[in-house]
Amino acid sequence: MSVQPSVLVVEDEAPQREVLVYNLEAEGYGVLQADSGDAAMSLVREDHPDLILLDWMLPEVSGIEVCRRLKTASETRGIPVIMISARSEEVDRVRGLETGADDYIVKPYSVVELMARIRTQLRRVRPSSVGERLEYDDVAVDTAQHRVFRAGNELHLGPTEFRLLTTFMERPGRVWSRDQLLDRVWGRDIYVDSRTVDVHVGRLRKALRGATGTADPIRTVRGAGYALG
Template sequence: MAQPSVLVVEDEAPQREVLVYNLEAEGFMVLQATTGDAALEMAREDVPDLILLDWMLPEVSGIEVCRRLKSAADTRAIPVIMISARSEEVDRVRGLETGADDYVVKPYSVVELMARIRTQLRRVRPASVGERLEFGDVTLDTAEHRVFRAGNELHLGPTEFRLLTTFMERPGRVWSRDQLLDRVWGRDIYVDSRTVDVHVGRLRKALRNATGADDPIRTVRGAGYALG
């Protein structure tokens, strides 16, 4: 499965380089933006798993970027960690009330920041931190790489396992083929979108054959696939 992606929005190069270095060392895929407008565009196009957002940005402030992200349907679910030199309680409250999921004051501990990032990712991408996932009678153990339906173990190929993980992390969400390609195969690998249909078909067959129960994956005409 593709690594969790983090969008770093920071206009000061030294600060940005430190963040990028440490995030890549932790295994994250890092996107970068230096202005609020660029951040908003990247968030809509790339849909990162998490955004590290500096308060003080040229043109559009971090507070305004956060407000826009949280008011748009396609980006409101992305966790935002606001980073700021403003340490007063009123500033922290303002950041959180604007929609930030966490607020970190400069200078900060990199170790603590990474822990806060993992906490937020546990909520939106639990598989990336080794969580056990459940949906109905389906259980997926990310640590042991095993899947069960109604107590019966399913034998899935690696691609089908990654697909099911993606669906179970966000039940009900409709994933387009392109989004599944990015999440399951990775942005740097070219795969025809029809390949997604083939692997979703294999996953459906495995889920049905386990117990003869209904197919929990739904096709959304003109949009993609969703679990439940």
């Protein structure tokens, strides 16, 4: 079973935060919560969520400022941000989007619409979570049917190797540390030794090379981790 995408909810009003958390968990997402901009920044650095729901009106550091900081930092600019605000004027929407928000939704909003917008954003950064086909060079992954092909030949991977491969294929070129792979592939609530990552990467490499000994597409980055390509 794959680890579901994680969503950070940044909302200082507890009742609204609880409604969002309830609906996100009902959809199967992993949920993180913050009630201030500073707390949100700490969680992002620590847990690197897949998507952020960010309220505009926050105490001390505003949602706009949090968004600006996220989108100007190289390690966080790729995380989709959906700004949630009671401000419905066009000038406010424009300001939110120009600050870097990937989407903007006005309170009161439809939960069904919000969930659809979340899926749209996740389709960009976690396409495997919505059953999309992934391709890189001569490797193809059918995430809906859990099938993997290389140069047209079907490969048979274990569930962990399949999750590893989809993680690499979603972000070709990105260097993943062992801890990041543990979070994404095994989940934050499961204790696994980081050396286990090396074992499963080795199995994945062996499967990708196959009997013909084709080139290994996974690169070891000394002192940092692994990357595809």
